[in-house]
Amino acid sequence: MKNELFVTAGEVAQELGVSKPFAYKLVRQMNEELEEKGFITIAGRVSRKYYEEKFYGMAQAGVRTSSHTLAAVAK
Secondary structure: OOOOOOOHHHHHHHHOOOOOOHHHHHHHHHHHHHOOOOOOOEEOOEEEEHHHHHHHHHHHHOOOHHHHHHEEEEE
């Protein structure tokens, strides 16, 4: 059964076409952002809703996610 609530670093790597270590870095950063907002997080997983807002929310506005965006998020 697929977990609909969370996305794993492995799924992030596959969907974005990045390495697993880089995907873990992205997940860690998103979890840090969520912790700052008072949410409880799980290492190696991030809220699917938050992940989709961070990477695909821009596509709704007509802007595609690019390597520039990935680099900015990874900082």
